[in-house]
Amino acid sequence: MIKDSWGDQRVYWKFEGLMPSGSYKDRGVSVIVNWLVGQGVRTVMDDSSGNAGASLACYAARAALFARIFVPAYAPQPKKAQIAVYGAELVEVSGPRTAATEAAEASETGVDVVYASHAWHPACLLGFMTNAWEIWEQLGGRVPDWFVSPVGYGGLFLGAWRGFQHLHRSGVIERLPRMVAVQAEPITPICDAFHEGHSEIVPRRRVAPSILADGIAVERPVRNRSILWALRQSGGTAIVVNDEEILEAQERLAQRGLFVEPTSATVAAALTELGPQLKPSDTVVVNLTGLGLKRLPAV
C-alpha cells in the first residue's frame, strides 16, 4: 500500500497489480483452484474479460489442471496472449461480455470438468476477503474511513466488504468503512440502481462501441443485490466516470510512478467526484486492481 496525495486529499493506493498474474484476481482464483484440486477436478472453465482468465490459467497451470477460458474477442491483446501462454485453451467469443458467459454456460461440464466462474464461485469471495485484512494490517490495525474499488461483478468489492464485516464482528475494528463502487460509462448498472433507489439492477441494453474499462464492463453482475445492500448499509456511494476522465487519471497516476490499466484508473478518476464528501483527515484506501502492461497505451 502506497501513501500518497491526490489533489488536496491524502490517499492510500492498494496496488493489487503486483501479484503473480498481474491483477487482484489471484487472491480469489488461488483459493478456487486449491479447492477444486481437492475435489478431484481436472479441467476448469471460466469466462472473463481477461484478468480472471489469465489468473485462472496461471494457477491452473501451477496445479496441473487444464483450463479453458472464454473471452470476449475485444479483450486486450496482452491479456489474451497471457492466457494462451500458460497453456490454457483460449476461446474468443464475438459480441458483448455476456456472449462469453453464455458460451461458457453452454459448455459441457461433469465430475471432473467444472465451470469455475469467478463471478459465481463462493471460494473467490473468500480469497478477496484478504484484501480487507491486508488493508487493516497495513494501516496498523485501523479501518479506513472510505474504501474505493472498481466494480464489474463486484467480487473484490464484496469480498473486502465481508472481510471488514468479519473484522468488525471479531471486535478488532469498531466501525465499517464507507464503501464506494466505481463504474465506467456506458455500463453502469450498479450506479444506476443505487442512485435510482432500487434494490437490484434494472436490465438495460447498452451500446458500448469502445470499452476502455474492459475489466468492469459487466451488464448483469450476479451479486448485484448484495453490492447495493453493502453500499447502502455502509453509507457509501456509487460513482460513474467516463473515458476521458479515465485516460486523464491513468496518465496522472503513471506520472506519479503508478502504471495501471484503464479499469484501475477509474477509481482515481472517481476521487474528483468523491472529494467534496471527504474530510482532510479521512483515511481513503483506493484499490488499483491491474498492471498497465495488461492494456498498453499507444506510444
Added chain:
Amino acid sequence: MIKDSWGDQRVYWKFEGLMPSGSYKDRGVSVIVNWLVGQGVRTVMDDSSGNAGASLACYAARAALFARIFVPAYAPQPKKAQIAVYGAELVEVSGPRTAATEAAEASETGVDVVYASHAWHPACLLGFMTNAWEIWEQLGGRVPDWFVSPVGYGGLFLGAWRGFQHLHRSGVIERLPRMVAVQAEPITPICDAFHEGHSEIVPRRRVAPSILADGIAVERPVRNRSILWALRQSGGTAIVVNDEEILEAQERLAQRGLFVEPTSATVAAALTELGPQLKPSDTVVVNLTGLGLKRLPAV
C-alpha cells in the same frame, strides 16, 4: 521465492518481476533515484534496452524528476510504451544496443542533469545487494549452493555477489554460493572470456539479426573483469543458450504458472546444461528477472 522442480532438480525461482515496474531493476534504480534527489538533481538520463529505462522513468516520476531515456529502436513495444506513460522522454536510437549508450553519453549533462547509467552507477549495485539478502532470508538464513542469473551488464549478478560476500564477512553464512552467469547467442562476451580463460572480455563485432533476450544483449559490459573474477572465485560457470532453448524454457515456465520475458527464460534454459554439475541435494536459486507482459508472445 517459489520452491519448485525442474526436471529432476529442485529449484527455487526468485520471481523478480513482481516489483512496481515489473523487473528487478527497481532494486537498484530506487537507490539511485533517492541518492540523486538528495544531490539536487532535476533531470536523469539513461540508456536501456527497456527495463532499466522503465524503472528509472517510474521512480523518477515518483520523485518528480524529469527522465530522458535512450532506447534501441528494436526494444519491445510494451517496454517503450511503459517508459513513455510515466512521462519520460523516450529517445529511440537505431542500430545496436551500444548506439543508445553512445547517444546518452553524447548528451549534455550538468549540475542538475545527470547521466544516471544503471551500468555505471555504484548506487545501483548497492540496491541489487538486497537480492542476495532476500534469498538468504527466504532460505531461512542459509546460503544457496548455486546462484543462477542472466547477465547483460551484470548488475544483478555483481550486486548479489557483493551481497553474499557481505553476509560472509559478517559471519552469518559460512561459504559463498557458486555463481552462474547466463547469456544468449549471439551476444556472449562474458561466457566467451570465461571459457577462453581471459580476465576480461575480447571485443568482437557480433551479428544479432533478432534479439530475443533483449534485456541482456550487451556487447561490452562495463564491469566485465569483476564478473569474470566472481565466476572464478566462486567456482561458478558461464552458460550460453540459444533462441530455441529460450522459447522452449519460456513456454515450460509459463505452463508451470510463471510467465516471464525471454531474457528471464534464459536461466531456466541453462539448467539443462548445468544439471550434470548439480547434486540432488543442492540448493539452486534462479533469478527470473522480468514479467512476461514486458514482451508478449504471439497468440
